Amino acid sequence: MKTKVAAAIAATIVISVVFVALMPRIPSTLAQLSWTDNISFYRDVTAVYTDIRKITSNETISVDVRVYLTSTENMEFLDYYRLSANGTDFIIISGGEIPLSNGTYYGLEPSQTLYFSIEAKGASFVSEHDTASVGVRVDFWSAAYEHDVAITGMNLSKSVVGQGYPMRVNVTVENQGNFTETFDVTCFANTTIIGTQTVTDLAIDESVTLTFAWDTAGIPYGNYTINAVADTIPEETDTADNSHDDGTVLVTIAGDVNGDKTVNTLDLSILSQAYGSSRGEPRYNPAADIDENDLVDVMDLFILARNLGTAVP
Numbered sequence: 309m310k311t312k313v314a315a316a317i318a319a320t321i322v323i324s325v326v327f328v329a330l331m332p333r334i335p336s337t338l339a340q341l342s343w344t345d346n347i348s349f350y351r352d353v354t355a356v357y358t359d360i361r362k363i364t365s366n367e368t369i370s371v372d373v374r375v376y377l378t379s380t381e382n383m384e385f386l387d388y389y390r391l392s393a394n395g396t397d398f399i400i401i402s403g404g405e406i407p408l409s410n411g412t413y414y415g416l417e418p419s420q421t422l423y424f425s426i427e428a429k430g431a432s433f434v435s436e437h438d439t440a441s442v443g444v445r446v447d448f449w450s451a452a453y454e455h456d457v458a459i460t461g462m463n464l465s466k467s468v469v470g471q472g473y474p475m476r477v478n479v480t481v482e483n484q485g486n487f488t489e490t491f492d493v494t495c496f497a498n499t500t501i502i503g504t505q506t507v508t509d510l511a512i513d514e515s516v517t518l519t520f521a522w523d524t525a526g527i528p529y530g531n532y533t534i535n536a537v538a539d540t541i542p543e544e545t546d547t548a549d550n551s552h553d554d555g556t557v558l559v560t561i562a563g564d565v566n567g568d569k570t571v572n573t574l575d576l577s578i579l580s581q582a583y584g585s586s587r588g589e590p591r592y593n594p595a596a597d598i599d600e601n602d603l604v605d606v607m608d609l610f611i612l613a614r615n616l617g618t619a620v621p
Contacts, residue, residue: 341446342378348439349385349432359426363446364419371416371448375399378443385440386430393424399444416448455541456485457507458549459493460515462536466594467555470562470611472525474600479536479552481507482515485544492539495520497532497557507538524559529569529620531556561620563612565595569620571612579604579612 347357365371375391375398389401416422432438461480469475483489489510495502502522510516520536535553544550563571565578582593587602598608 340448343444344379345389345426345428345442345444346439347386347389347428347430347442348437349430350437354387354429354431357426357428359424361424361426362421363416363424364421365416365448370418373416373422374447374449376445376447377401378445379441380443381441382438383440383442385432385438386428386442388427388429389440389442390427391424391444392426393422401442454485454546455487455489455544456483456546457489457491457510457538457541457544458482458484458546459536459538459552460549461517462534462552462554464534464554464557465600466557466597468558468560468564468567468595469522469524470564470598471527471529471559473562473598473611474521474523475557476600477502477520477522477534477536477554478517479520480515480517481510481538483510483512484546484549486512488512489541491541493518494537494539495522496535496537497522497527500527500532502534527559529559529561531558561615561618562598563615563618564620565593565598565612567595571615571618573616575612576616579608583609 341363343361345359349355363373373393375393377399380401383401386401389399390397391399428440428442430440458481459479460482461478463478465476465478477495479493479495481493490506490508491510492504492506494504503520505518505520507516507518533553533556535551538550540547540550558567560567560569561571563575565575568574578593579596582591582596582604585591585593585604587594587597592604596604596608598611601607
């Protein structure tokens with residue numbers, strides 16, 4: 309019987325496995341290593357098996373290691389199964405239960421070796437010889453690879469808008485991670501949603517500007533904070549730059565060009581100075597372009613004249 313036990317222990321010791329290479333700039337799991345431990349048990353014998361595996365990284369950047377249990381057989385024969393890496397327990401199975409099935413070991417630096425220690429303890433009470441099989445999968449991730457999107461800029465077409473007329477909000481988003489990303493961006497006026505747009509397949513280091521049109525029909529008079537939020541994507545950790553605001557916009561009476569909540573001759577004078585100009589020209593005043601057609605023209609003058617002498621209640 310002792311000979312059988314010794315042979316079983318010897319059979320569980322696997323020669324060191326060397327992880328040859330981690331391919332750079334692959335937008336997914338960098339690489340995987342899998343193995344199965346076949347642990348033999350004999351009647352009325354309790355034994356501890358130790359298996360040392362070695363993984364050496366030749367990557368030029370640090371690597372994170374994630375370990376998962378892939379499959380098990382005959383777990384009822386195990387008192388416990390323990391997988392450790394440099395003293396950190398990744399997987400512990402006790403009495404057929406799996407309270408800890410994965411973990412992350414940080415700090416596998418270039419040329420550093422990660423030593424896995426495997427222990428199992430159990431006994432067969434059914435037959436002379438039983439085997440428990442435990443499958444393990446190890447994933448390698450580079451700390452330099454991450455999901456990260458950001459709102460890098462926002463521009464408002466005007467800071468004063470006449471109630472019932474539109475204005476535009478331009479939002480610039482950038483992919484600052486290492487994966488092509490698809491995500492939603494939502495623009496708000498206070499808590500009211502102006503609109504949601506989907507950014508599809510935004511490439512690494514690329515940016516795109518989204519234009520949201522805010523129709524202020526039915527929006528109460530007052531100041532509104534304009535804010536844009538990019539959805540948090542799976543595995544994104546840097547979320548502080550997923551939102552951005554660009555000050556406030558006053559919703560007032562159409563024709564109140566200077567934002568004093570009254571339409572009077574001062575507004576008429578300001579509009580007259582910008583009359584005939586278009587967006588981009590020196591005289592152009594976005595508040596005087598009441599109907600947001602990128603031109604201060606007779607229609608804007610008509611809107612102001614219609615409300616001349618009125619004030620916000």
